[in-house]
Amino acid sequence: MFEEAETGQEADMPANIIKDPDWWRGAVIYQIYPRSFNDTNGDGIGDLNGVTERMDYIASLGVDAIWLSPFFTSPMDDFGYDVSDYEDVDPMFGTLADFDRMTSAAHKRGLKVMIDLVISHTSDQHPWFKESRSSKDNAKADWYVWADAKPDGTPPTNWLSIFGGPAWEWDSRRCQYYMHNFLTSQPDLNFHNAEVQSAVLSAARFWLDRGVDGFRLDTVNFYFHDAEFRDNPPLSADEMPSTVDPTNPYGYQDHIYDKTRPENLEFLEKFRALLDKYPGATSVGEIGADGQAVELTASYTEENRRIHMAYSFDLLTPQHSAPYIRRIVEEMNEGIGSGWASWALSNHDVNRVGSRWGDGLDLQKFAPLETALCASLRGTPCLYQGEELGLTQADVPFEKLQDPYGIRFWPEYKGRDGCRTPMPWVKDNAHAGFSEEDPWLPVAPEHREQAAFEQDKDPNSILNRNRAFYAWRQNHVPMKKGDMTFIDSPGETLVFTRSHKGETVLCAFNLANTEETITLSGLQLENLNAPGFSGSIDGSTISLGGLDAAFARVLS
Template sequence: MFEEADTGQEAVMPEETTADRDWWRGAVIYQIYPRSFNDSNNDGIGDLNGVTARLDYIASLGVDAIWLSPFFTSPMDDFGYDVSDYEDVDPMFGSLADFDRMTRAAHERGLKVMIDLVISHTSDQHAWFKESRASKDNPKADWYVWADGKPDGTPPNNWLSLFGGPAWEWDSRRCQFYMHNFLTSQPDLNFHNREVQDAVLDVARFWLDRGVDGFRLDTVNFYFHDAELRDNPPLNSDGAPSTVDPTNPYGFQNHIYDKTRPENLVFLERFRALLDKYPGATSVGEIGADGQAVELTASYTEENKRIHMAYSFDLLTPQHSAAYIRRIVEEMNAGIGSGWASWALSNHDVQRVASRWGAGKNPAKFAPLGAALCASLRGTPCLYQGEELGLPQVEVPFEKLQDPYGIRFWPEYKGRDGCRTPMPWVKNNANGGFSDAEPWLPVASEHLQLAAFEQDKDEGSILNRNRAFFAWRQDKTPLRKGDMVFLESPEETLVFTRSFDDATILCAFNLSAEPATITLEGLTLEDLGAPGFTGTADGGTISLQGLDACFAKVKS
């Protein structure tokens, strides 16, 4: 059992080295959704002290960094993604002192700390917005996207909110509309205003000065809008939506004017210049753009120029055939140029991969396979809390839903609560050891059987197989930083090499439940015995059981 982390002494940070500045390339980042991770004060909501108490557990996973979803002061309309004070901790999560203790404790354990930076919009309770909406001539009047309506009183244009309905809300104080890409209580900042850019850079500087090692940039391509407020055209002439959720009209538009504007590149250069003043500081951006993932990742992560890495939703979809995965990854590798991708199979916004890709498959085999695959692709893998346990998606009943997105589109779309339920720590407890109080979302009974401390006792558990693999991967430089080339292989298998300097590792994955034998002409392989998998390499032949993997050194 993992004990609460000792934070009684100040951490002594190692001197920064040139190598440390590149730590993020191929690092494993563990995403924490704080309100669902661990509750230290028994109010039913996870908190920063709860994270600190589980740092030994996190360090045992063999990951390199943690990324915390928002913990800033917020009315919690969108559970922290609506920030009302960027430079303080919401009392439900603790205090700035608690954050500092957590950061020191993480650094003591060799873990980098990354935090979510949500700067495309704020809460309507933020002091900036309160001042902005007060009049048309106050010092912050132009800090948000304001516009007059059409002569008939309708919104300025046809832009839509991701959460349903128009992206414009009428404000009776200014008698104007303000733009919101998400909830009406999340007004968009006006990045065309240089003062806004300076203010959000000051926010980043505030947290860098407190010792954070980097940022995950929420909706990084949403910062700028078209200054002329031109209408978005329809995506397809036949009216077909782009998204997997046809219930949301947002997917019917080609979003060329309300996001992904060229001015964003210039701001990201300013952002990178700030990060470069803090050796080792890094950034990973969330790109939400149908059909543009490769192009935007390449431009947004151009080496030494803008952000360090970015991820899209291309592997967060229901599609998961070997052919689909290969196509997505090959297109990224071919088009990314000097940039760097980040890959994830689960996060706080999508159905858990154990259910989305693993439905009908043996979870004890599929979960470690998925984690190893993600960590073997060229890029930086993100592991979402509970993914290391193989947690499936939870069916949250309507009366227990908290997510405004799910409530709006129920029952065709059930929202994001099913992937946000509390972490199960112990088996014989209705709340899974997460809290002594009723949790903000229910703990699923099927999760109790997969509780972390229960799996800790079983050497062959999903948890321990993932730990063993990530520990084994640590010194495999080709898997962290190497180039990647796919090789031809049978259907429902993926075979590729990762090469760095003179070392090449071949990776083979069988996504089918049936055994597979792969013969590779012209290659001589030496089995590396990756823990947790039974696949073998003998000469040029790879033998894989169902849902199995093999890693081998390519001998020259």
Template sequence: MTDKAGTDAQTLGLKNDPDWWRGAVIYQIYPRSFQDTNADGVGDLKGIARRMDYIAELGADAIWISPFFRSPMKDFGYDVSDYNAVDPLFGALEDFDEMIAAAHARGVRVMIDLVISHTSDQHAWFKESRADRTNPKAEWYVWADAKPEGSPPNNWLSIFGGSAWEWDTARRQYYLHNFLISQPDLNFHNPEVQDAVLDAARFWLDRGVDGFRLDTVNFYFHDRQLRDNPPLPKGKSLTGVEDNNPYAFQDHVHDKTQPENLAFLERLRGLMDEYSSISSVGEIGADTDPPATTAAYTEDGKRIHMAYSFDLLTEEYSAAHIRDVVETFERSVGGGWPCWAFSNHDIRRVVTRWNKGKDPDRFAPMALALLLSLRGSACVYQGEELGLSEADVPFELLQDPFGKRFWPAYKGRDGCRTPMPWREGGLAAGFSDAAPWLPVPPEHAARAVGVQETDDGSVLAHARRFIAWRRGHDALRRGGIVFHDRPEPILAFSRTGTAPILCLFNLSSAAQKVDVSDFDGLSALDGHGFAASGGGARGSIALGGYGVWYGVYNKKD
């Protein structure tokens, strides 16, 4: 196997563990909102490098950086106009190289967002493609003739509202866009397109990245026949799509999640396997059967390494729901590996979504411990370790085109994208010396890193202790998982291995008593930072509100 990623990571041994991603803690950074170093109100790559000690001290195994490629920023970087360039807003290629060196020097791997289902309409490929129907890139995007009366080719809809088809006067055809009109979809049925996006991935692998987060990984291919989508059957739902969006009315069997995607993912895996210790996590969005899609996409050793869906990024919050999601995955995926997230840059923060913002100092540590105790890897979104709630951004300050389109029933994604608070005072809570691109709410400034670092009982202190403690328990990182029947609001499961660990979570703010009489030789594990509770064989465990308890027990043959 050839490693083309440079020698810095080799020296530190980062390239010598091909399975590093199993059970890893992946810290997601939204670069616009992490740290600004040039006083323009927008975060940058130098800011990420500046805060690398913080990331390492948190205990992250890797960071995932949302897009920083050259872009007109209509969708804040998810509309790429040049895959091989850093947008000047975030810095330069040299800044990326320095950032990745800073990460590797601290034992932190770097994964980047690869957005290849679509590009910006400002990309050179699209400008050439739309010029006429005979140019070399004419078939690089999804073009189709109008129906005889001039309407779009079919009934496909954009997630961001309206038809998924936009008329182009130069070609006198429609082009497909699953998202914004300015985000035309690439035509993956064209082998030249596949080669081009694989070349883009190679460019960053050669610069030393340790893997990719694959945006909308199930959107790459479309039905060649352009058949209409049928209505969504009763009883089915689309994960990650609000029910006030007409996109949720269709069963998207033809505009995404096509069988041809499997062969392309094998090509992508083949490229990644040319390099040492590379990993990938795919985002499976707006899917009616995420476990089945995940199983196909993560078939062991053949396609991507792991995937996550929006099943635990919904409003539904109960022990039964969490158990059902995880057990359904376990039944479906075979040798595949899960990746779980409770928050990200597209979804209301978990402190608000599941707990309505109440008592974040108790809820947030419990939620983080739960996320990191499930079998799989975990994506921790910036600010989760501080217990940040969803910000309320007024319409006049809103930046997100998605939110502007569906306001006020849906306020968009800006509430989870506000800047990271580093200190309590100042114009932007230490994020910038200028007015930030989104406001920092006072309640976030009060929970700033500088405030919490001096408080041994803070959410941040809990997060650091717990992640360090988890690192010493292999069952929590790579063991199996078995759930135990307990009444709401208790979630109980064991992480299996040589020494199985019983994990108990009280999902409510009220104290609960948990029967553990069916476990032999049960004894508490300590050192994770949560308050100890009484318990033992043939006894019970007393859990306070949002309480967490871990114990070992005798393994039965």
């Protein structure tokens, strides 16, 4: 169904790719983790030419855009989320010319290109930080978050790092502490400094001028800290969200002073003003804030003022009952105002949904069901590489772990390596066609059975069912841009409508293994025969098999 792309210079972007400035609203975004996608130079690490080589495969999925996790110059302490040069490609991924070829190859196929922009912090190897830490009176002395110790030598606040321990590291050069929300080698930028804001906006402009169509903004609510350095209050036991990891003390605090500060809104308006200078450019922010997802998504994505869309971790949890999903989505729809959400069920930071939600279920049924569900919600769906194949979480032994987060909290928490293992392309190959050499993380043996080129041959595979559904979805505008209303339904079912400009599509999902019949009084339905699903519709009655779905046009 697809052919490998050439890696030479491609044609310019088709004219129709920028016609709709709202292209992002309801678009399917395919997340690529470049280290693990496709290795073309034999070093065991994926690269940009590897993405170009597989561009026809990506286009065959029926997605609208790609989002690439960081490929900037970096010491790779956190695998690219510790940037040491915002305006260059790390040699392990290729060159700027390779990036340009990849972008051109995507645009030739009608695909938009979004890249990860990590601006809440840098690497401690970034020239900015090297200068900042050299003295208290250099030109960049105030570019990072520095603070004096308390009189007893302890850190200035009780703020904690997500990766464990205090969010402060002592620096013997300045005899001060610097703040780091993540690794000690990831110092936080000081967004209270106008020069810092200008510098990161300049980095964004560099890539926009190079042809990117938008950004995924890492930790978008972490940019500002409390200028008064006040301590975070504790959370009581009944205030702690169910998603808190008991092995990590970070979740014990109410993080009102070390992130999600009100000053962030003004900066996001500056960021949006920059994007608006580039027709069709878009942005999606990652919000890490338990209990505030709806409020922050509404304010951060206020229409025409700030970023375009945002996602939280509320569906990236172990909880997945139909009532839970309905509550999360309904609260977002009711509270988002003029804003726009993005939804993901898997990404590079959490266990794959095939294991997290699909454990014990038939993946041949579950995997297409979960991708269809995500793509049917009001918002913009993100599909993480391998999710289209139904990949499950890989079990990476401790001695092969790479993730510092997992190494720190092993064995209670095994880190993020299990969702970052190499993409399987062929079945009969030790490294699944990802590389000719030992890859940076081992290929899960069970993933070879789900290899992309193998599934491509089977019209009923998970891959081809996902392709067919996305192609069908493209022809139903309410599924992309429509309003959403839930309808009460029994058991582990979800029923809702998507309505746009007088057309209404009803979506019904059965998340259980057992059959379910749903009668909807007052509605007349016409089956839309969505590919890959066998739910039947008779008048106002929907019959669903286990792990099945049905889609209908609402006639009255």
